[in-house]
Amino acid sequence: MAKEIFVENLADIETNFPQWYTDVVKKTQLADYGPVKGTMVIRPYGYAIWENIQRELDTRFKATGHSNAYFPLLIPMSFFTKEAEHVEGFAPEVAVVTHAGGEELAEPLAIRPTSETIIGNMYSKWLQSYRDLPILINQWANVMRWEKTTRPFLRTSEFLWQEGHTVHATEQEAEEETMKMLGVYKEFAENVLAIPVICGRKTEKEKFAGAVATYGMEAMMKDGKSLQAGTSHYLGQNFSKAFEIKFLDKDGVQKYGYTTSWGVSTRLIGAIIMAHGDERGLVLPPKVAPVQAVIVPIAAKKGGVMEACAQIKAELEAYGIRVKLDDSDNSPGWKFNEWEMKGVPVRIEVGPRDLEAGNVVLFRRDKCEKAESPRQGVASAVCTLLDEIQKDMLVAARERRDSRIVSADTLDGILKGVEAGNFVKAGWCGCRECEDKIKETSAASARVMCDELEHETCAVCGKKAVRTVYFARAY
Amino acid sequence: MAKEIFVENLADIETNFPQWYTDVVKKTQLADYGPVKGTMVIRPYGYAIWENIQRELDTRFKATGHSNAYFPLLIPMSFFTKEAEHVEGFAPEVAVVTHAGGEELAEPLAIRPTSETIIGNMYSKWLQSYRDLPILINQWANVMRWEKTTRPFLRTSEFLWQEGHTVHATEQEAEEETMKMLGVYKEFAENVLAIPVICGRKTEKEKFAGAVATYGMEAMMKDGKSLQAGTSHYLGQNFSKAFEIKFLDKDGVQKYGYTTSWGVSTRLIGAIIMAHGDERGLVLPPKVAPVQAVIVPIAAKKGGVMEACAQIKAELEAYGIRVKLDDSDNSPGWKFNEWEMKGVPVRIEVGPRDLEAGNVVLFRRDKCEKAESPRQGVASAVCTLLDEIQKDMLVAARERRDSRIVSADTLDGILKGVEAGNFVKAGWCGCRECEDKIKETSAASARVMCDELEHETCAVCGKKAVRTVYFARAY
Numbered sequence: 001m002a003k004e005i006f007v008e009n010l011a012d013i014e015t016n017f018p019q020w021y022t023d024v025v026k027k028t029q030l031a032d033y034g035p036v037k038g039t040m041v042i043r044p045y046g047y048a049i050w051e052n053i054q055r056e057l058d059t060r061f062k063a064t065g066h067s068n069a070y071f072p073l074l075i076p077m078s079f080f081t082k083e084a085e086h087v088e089g090f091a092p093e094v095a096v097v098t099h100a101g102g103e104e105l106a107e108p109l110a111i112r113p114t115s116e117t118i119i120g121n122m123y124s125k126w127l128q129s130y131r132d133l134p135i136l137i138n139q140w141a142n143v144m145r146w147e148k149t150t151r152p153f154l155r156t157s158e159f160l161w162q163e164g165h166t167v168h169a170t171e172q173e174a175e176e177e178t179m180k181m182l183g184v185y186k187e188f189a190e191n192v193l194a195i196p197v198i199c200g201r202k203t204e205k206e207k208f209a210g211a212v213a214t215y216g217m218e219a220m221m222k223d224g225k226s227l228q229a230g231t232s233h234y235l236g237q238n239f240s241k242a243f244e245i246k247f248l249d250k251d252g253v254q255k256y257g258y259t260t261s262w263g264v265s266t267r268l269i270g271a272i273i274m275a276h277g278d279e280r281g282l283v284l285p286p287k288v289a290p291v292q293a294v295i296v297p298i299a300a301k302k303g304g305v306m307e308a309c310a311q312i313k314a315e316l317e318a319y320g321i322r323v324k325l326d327d328s329d330n331s332p333g334w335k336f337n338e339w340e341m342k343g344v345p346v347r348i349e350v351g352p353r354d355l356e357a358g359n360v361v362l363f364r365r366d367k368c369e370k371a372e373s374p375r376q377g378v379a380s381a382v383c384t385l386l387d388e389i390q391k392d393m394l395v396a397a398r399e400r401r402d403s404r405i406v407s408a409d410t411l412d413g414i415l416k417g418v419e420a421g422n423f424v425k426a427g428w429c430g431c432r433e434c435e436d437k438i439k440e441t442s443a444a445s446a447r448v449m450c451d452e453l454e455h456e457t458c459a460v461c462g463k464k465a466v467r468t469v470y471f472a473r474a475y
Numbered sequence: 476m477a478k479e480i481f482v483e484n485l486a487d488i489e490t491n492f493p494q495w496y497t498d499v500v501k502k503t504q505l506a507d508y509g510p511v512k513g514t515m516v517i518r519p520y521g522y523a524i525w526e527n528i529q530r531e532l533d534t535r536f537k538a539t540g541h542s543n544a545y546f547p548l549l550i551p552m553s554f555f556t557k558e559a560e561h562v563e564g565f566a567p568e569v570a571v572v573t574h575a576g577g578e579e580l581a582e583p584l585a586i587r588p589t590s591e592t593i594i595g596n597m598y599s600k601w602l603q604s605y606r607d608l609p610i611l612i613n614q615w616a617n618v619m620r621w622e623k624t625t626r627p628f629l630r631t632s633e634f635l636w637q638e639g640h641t642v643h644a645t646e647q648e649a650e651e652e653t654m655k656m657l658g659v660y661k662e663f664a665e666n667v668l669a670i671p672v673i674c675g676r677k678t679e680k681e682k683f684a685g686a687v688a689t690y691g692m693e694a695m696m697k698d699g700k701s702l703q704a705g706t707s708h709y710l711g712q713n714f715s716k717a718f719e720i721k722f723l724d725k726d727g728v729q730k731y732g733y734t735t736s737w738g739v740s741t742r743l744i745g746a747i748i749m750a751h752g753d754e755r756g757l758v759l760p761p762k763v764a765p766v767q768a769v770i771v772p773i774a775a776k777k778g779g780v781m782e783a784c785a786q787i788k789a790e791l792e793a794y795g796i797r798v799k800l801d802d803s804d805n806s807p808g809w810k811f812n813e814w815e816m817k818g819v820p821v822r823i824e825v826g827p828r829d830l831e832a833g834n835v836v837l838f839r840r841d842k843c844e845k846a847e848s849p850r851q852g853v854a855s856a857v858c859t860l861l862d863e864i865q866k867d868m869l870v871a872a873r874e875r876r877d878s879r880i881v882s883a884d885t886l887d888g889i890l891k892g893v894e895a896g897n898f899v900k901a902g903w904c905g906c907r908e909c910e911d912k913i914k915e916t917s918a919a920s921a922r923v924m925c926d927e928l929e930h931e932t933c934a935v936c937g938k939k940a941v942r943t944v945y946f947a948r949a950y
Contacts, residue, residue, distance in 0.1 A: 032597065032600070032601075034546070034547040034593070034597075035550075035551055035554070035593065035596055036547060036549050036550075036551060036584060039547040039549065040547070041544065041545070041546050041547065042544055042545040043544055044542035044543065044544045047542070047543050047544045048542065048543070050545075051543065067519035067522070067523065068519065068522050069516065069517055069518055069519045069521075069522045070516070070517040070522055070525075070635060071509070071516050072509040072510075072511060072514040072633055073586075073617055073619070074511050074514065074570075074619075074632075074633070075510075075511075076510055076511060079510070091577075092576065092577050094575070095549075095572050095576075096572060096573065096574040096575065097570050097571060097572050097586065098571065098572075098573045099570070099573065100569070100570035100621040100632075101569075101570075101621030101622075101623070102566075108574075109511060109570075111548075111572065111586075118509070121510055122507065122509075122516055125507070126507075137519060142616075142617065144549075146575040146576030147576075148576070157549075157575075158547055158548050158549070160545060
């Protein structure tokens, strides 16, 4: 399938970011369009990134006491009506099964857009006593939300995600869980994806349908737009009352539990592409890169080159590095382009002249820099370099982002700020009208609210500000 | 949720196997019924078994050169009609989405019952040249088949599985792949699940809808019935012609590829329950047991007992053993019952008297035998014991099965054989009428055909036998 790849075919990242994104997704074979409008096929190269994301997150979920389970895909439509805000938020996007086994169903069934309702229904059966609490369950699953405008990874009718659903005896415990999982996401985003994130509470307008409070983490893409990379919801007793999630407490009284839910999805792959990519294509953080190092033989027919390559491959594998030896017929230059476009963090060039001098050449994708390195101990050097790349990518992304956060005191200031590709901090009076006004004027939405109040007046109405809010255009 | 568990509530395995199965599934919290008829919730204890199965299989798939990918859940109904046998086999079981996003769809969409069609459609786009071959992709996914009679794990409208889909340049390579993956399944079933399997080709009646040849592996359950535990299909050019999976070969000629598909599902959890379980409940093979060893303190309040338990837990964890310390308020006897029912391979009893003598007691679930073991080096002893249990369970299961394979020369012999809970080998003339006659008379179906012809005449019509076939009642 190699012939599809030509670096020169990538659109220019500076002048046509949307097309550059689509080109990268298609040409690096991360994903393809499915036959049904709005659906996506995650190809092996993209899916391998997802597997790395899953492994890293799953380890963190288990370390924080969660177990995985699996709940049914199909949800009776009547479940949605039990929580008023929830049905309003999700009903318009639901895909509905009306026929099965050759017959029309008595009740239409929704393909899960999210599983609070069906999981709540099961928890109400399982939960009896305070001894059963907390319930800490996560699910890895596909979900479906019928969207009008779709883009691979960012917004597709079906996507893969994990959704944690927990029940606690007290409000405080549930709030702690909500914040703990937000913290897990933040640590993961920064240390694994090398993406700095801004975390905070969402406004009422932007919160999850049915939540008391939604906390989001927002990542800046290279075009200055924000991508919501994960959310953690404190659901209070909204779902426990709708689904009778009750327990007999120590004091002999029947009480409703307090629930949370939290999730991240295959969107994260979109975030990786747009937070790190450059004019040559993908730049993958080593921890999620399917191939961490690629070995390219130079003048492969010269004596000893292929042997050295095979030997180096074995040495790297012994270090646990995900390594590929590109022994195809293509020219070295062609291979350089291909693996740069695919974002492989380190390239090892092995040529006869370098070998004679006892060296190889190491190329790091993030900075596009080459350096000679002793052939002896190359595996250890690559390990160190991968760690360095992982750290440097976060530093670079943070510097990039921090340089593009501005403050504004007026509606015009917000507009100018986002038009220049910034996140704009501004004061907000807390009313929906002012939030809507900002959206209408600048196409920017309230991403998250800051913990600290940094502004005295609302940028729109001039009244007293109750919150400082990050505004940005968003995916 | 502990209170749901009472060992005395399990139905008798000898006299009421079906109820025993249901009791075990529910009371050990492997699974629960979902709100929609025929659906199942896989609870954390059951899902942890699935995670272990996934990890073991996924490693084997990757070691044989396969990558994972993800294809859409929804398939245009028109895709099914492209392969004539396939649509006939699957259309009656399909669940259909007719509405989405508040509107009726132009074309109804099927929830995948299996993905040959949609994957074939994508492969036709990706495949260009012989250089792109073989395509070796696997998918972990949920699928849906609307069944009238359902049972947790064995037959549910939705289930989890993996489906491998490969394309090859030649018939021979595709046939080799089909047999290689059958071999992977067999090795996995025996060495990981401790379940001996009989592998062979299926009859035309029993083969996958759209295959040229289906190979199955059959496992004997404790009631003598057979469970199809995995299948590998050689699809010839049936799907490549239906979906235009073509490539330009070395000789410059456009050719159709040869495809295969192969899968196992959460059914395997049902197989584990019924191949190994006993009157006390589950008996889990160590390699898939969520908890491999449970530590039960005896007279926990006596000095040193809880400290020793915590210490032993740490030692076992350092050996990579999945261990649980049951420090709940329940009595030791209650704990014994619970963890025996849950099938934990090894129990470590830690009491003050044993500790004084420098010992602990090790109980192995498979043989329900206790033995003293030195406190010093207990982790290493448990490791050895787990290996021994893993091997002994396969030996025991094989002896059990082999003692229940009989041969028959008449229809009546087949009936008597299966009624006594056996697999019956019998000669078959190869015609559908005789196969149907056996099914009508004895409720036994042709499980797989033997490679060797061991019978001279067909047990039904008395004509020359062309095949020796395993007949059994089946799940």
